[in-house]
Structures are given as C-alpha cells and as structure tokens.
Amino acid sequence: ETGVTQTPRHLVMGMTNKKSLKCEQHLGHNAMYWYKQSAKKPLELMFVYNFKEQTENNSVPSRFSPECPNSSHLFLHLHTLQPEDSALYLCASSQESYLADTQYFGPGTRLTVL
C-alpha cells in the first residue's frame, strides 16, 4: 500500500463512451502525475500538477482531459478514445514536482478500448 489509490482498477469502454479515472493520495503531497504504460514502451508521462496547477502536458491528445480539484485528487476524463489508447494508466504523487523526489505510484487502471 503506497498511499495512492486509483479507481476503477479495470475499465472497458467503447470508442464513443465517456468515462473518468480517479486518483487519490493520502500522503500530503503537492504534486500529482498521470502516466500511460503500454506494452513494450517506456512509461509515458502525460500530465503533471503541482499545487493544483498543471505544469506539464506532454503533447497528450485532447481526448484525455485532466482535472485536479485539490492536491489530493486527480482525475483523467476520457472521451472518444481509440483502441491504441488501451494501456495501464498510472497515477503518482510526490512532495513537489520540482524537487526530483521519489514518486509514489497507485496500482493503475487497466483500460481497454473496444
């Protein structure tokens, strides 16, 4: 248990659906991250939030929309996804994004887009 939870753990959706992934951290951290992990590829950073402000958007398509209402919660809203978006989506947190700290990861959401 790392102190970072993600829901749901598994999600199957069609290309026309709208769904949201949720991440919550109980560590008192100020930075939160979304990563995408596809088979045989490096872990891809998607978004970074520091003190609720988005500081990184790694050229992510607009069909992925992040939301960070407070330092403990992070959402990833999904709409009109493609089959190639199927992957493990990992949330992480750290003390602050500019301190090169250890990141604490959630268990991930396994997303399948049909």
Add this chain to the structure above:
Amino acid sequence: SQQGEEDPQALSIQEGENATMNCSYKTSINNLQWYRQNSGRGLVHLILIRSNEREKHSGRLRVTLDTSKKSSSLLITASRAADTASYFCATDPSGGSYIPTFGRGTSLIVHP
C-alpha cells in the same frame, strides 16, 4: 525524449543467484532512481542515488553510479522468487525539467 535505457530487456535466473541490471542515460543528471513493478501493478521506489554518490546499499540491493560512463547498475543478491518483477531506472536530467524519465525496464524472472 527517453533518458534512461535498461539492459538487458529480460533476465532469467535461479533462486539464490545474483541479478544485475544496467541503466544507461544520455545527459547529465541530478539523481537516478530504481523502481520495481510487479505485473500489472504500480511502480514501487527502491533506491535513489545522487550524482555525487558512487554506491548505495539497501538490504539485498546494491546500486552503483558511474557518471563518467553515464551508467548505473542494480545488483540484487541472493535472489528470491518474489523478486520476479520489472525493474526501471528513472533519471532526473539536470539543467531542465525535474520530472523523472523512465526507461523500458528489465523483466526479471527468478525461478524457484
């Protein structure tokens, strides 16, 4: 751009043997971290080594860093079946973004 690259991509050993994984990177770094990932789960931090350190130990783990060769190694001694996982290095490039950049990982299988 991808910074760290682990080698080998896959490693299969018997319980009790040592496992060595390597990480090479391209630009100067502030620190390098090793993470472990069990199948389909999140990553777990193992150890952080700073650019001014050469070696660090944590239990059965030994990490070395050679900044002149831009490489690091992770040694797991007396491996156990429970060490079966993927291992990633994450580098924090100096002079730019502080966001750690991960490699593709080494998949380690320890046979009982």
